[in-house]
Amino acid sequence: MANEPKQKRFGAHIRALREAQEISLRKFAERAQISPTYLSKVERDEFPPPGEEAVRRIADILGEDPDELLALAGKVASDLPGIIQQHPRAMATFLRAASGLPAAEIEKLARRAVGLRKKGPEK
Amino acid sequence: MANEPKQKRFGAHIRALREAQEISLRKFAERAQISPTYLSKVERDEFPPPGEEAVRRIADILGEDPDELLALAGKVASDLPGIIQQHPRAMATFLRAASGLPAAEIEKLARRAVGLRKKGPEK
DNA sequence: AAGACTGTTTAGTAGTTAGTATACACCTCC
DNA sequence: GGAGGTGTATACTAACTACTAAACAGTCTT
Structure with missing residues (x-):
């Protein structure tokens, strides 16, 4: 084996x-x-x-x-590491916290993030 | 060069x-x-x-x-890909949405995720 | 029974990643 | 003037990733 x-x-x-x-x-x-x-x-x-x-x-x-x-395939899309590296500590904290949550809850948080984008930093 | x-x-x-x-x-x-x-x-x-x-x-x-x-070093911690792969679509959506947000906002979302963990799925 | 398909076996390869050992040149202090 | 420190140039390497070409064996069609 x-x-x-x-x-x-x-x-x-x-x-x-x-x-x-x-x-x-x-x-x-x-x-x-x-x-x-x-x-x-x-x-x-x-x-x-x-x-x-x-x-x-x-x-x-x-x-x-x-x-x-x-x-x-055991991979992650190659754009994601770059995104994580923008704020490695915060992103790692988030991911570890969100680990185990059901997909629906993660999607809700994603929508929240979209909301913050529109208001806050316009870049 | x-x-x-x-x-x-x-x-x-x-x-x-x-x-x-x-x-x-x-x-x-x-x-x-x-x-x-x-x-x-x-x-x-x-x-x-x-x-x-x-x-x-x-x-x-x-x-x-x-x-x-x-x-x-251009890397991400090796536990993160595994976490993303649990819900690849939701996580990728979140990360792309959170890209460009300031670290403080991401940390707030992380705290929200911690909150959801306690209440929801006890595993 | 030939030709044209089907998928599979065998035997390789080029490129990248993450390193090592040996030996050297310089500096100082005694 | 040599013993013991500093960092560096040179020359490899082993393991892994992501593949390919050639040839073969079975099936189906006419």
Whole structure:
């Protein structure tokens, strides 16, 4: 028991969606601009998920939310680290506090943040 | 103009703090468990900042906030991606909305999140 | 039974990240 | 004038990430 992948669900997930849309592995690989060989392994979770750009192209083809699919790939969208780094302590505090909250509550806080944006700093 | 480092301030920053505490490069390297050679280059921003664990040890020695120093190193603490991935869409929405807000406002939202934690989901 | 599909096996690779060891030049103090 | 300190240049490296090309085996169509 040594050769197991970290992300067990990414490959199976995109394979199911691809098959539901009746796209062949080769056609899909072509549209996603990756090699069929690679895609085959990724879909069977024999290889870890591709890089961010490839995951975004896959999400686009499958009609999935990119942030959601990136999460399944064990990644976060590359713009988020930059945002966190603007106020690392405050953002880290927030994220740790919000960890475990249901999505609906986080969305409410997001709407609050949008509200603060409009009023406060106009930049 | 091709050999410039990404993070121009990390090295200079820690060198200044180290010199302020009058610790020699070698002693500091030993305490941070990295080689003096490597530290020398890092402090002159000739090499990119070290990995997260080394940055944390450096922050500890210098009495700096780890999240802040990690940000200066162009990284985010490794627990944060995992938190974002619990609710990737909601968290990404929040972060993009909170981008540009002053730290004080983000801290207020963090306190709100703490409040929600206590009442709502007890896990 | 040939041709055109399907997915898979085998065998690599280029680039990035995060470092190390050896050896050097300079300074001082005794 | 050598013993012990300062920082630095040179020269590698091991592990990991994100892939590719060539060839193969089964199925389906005509």
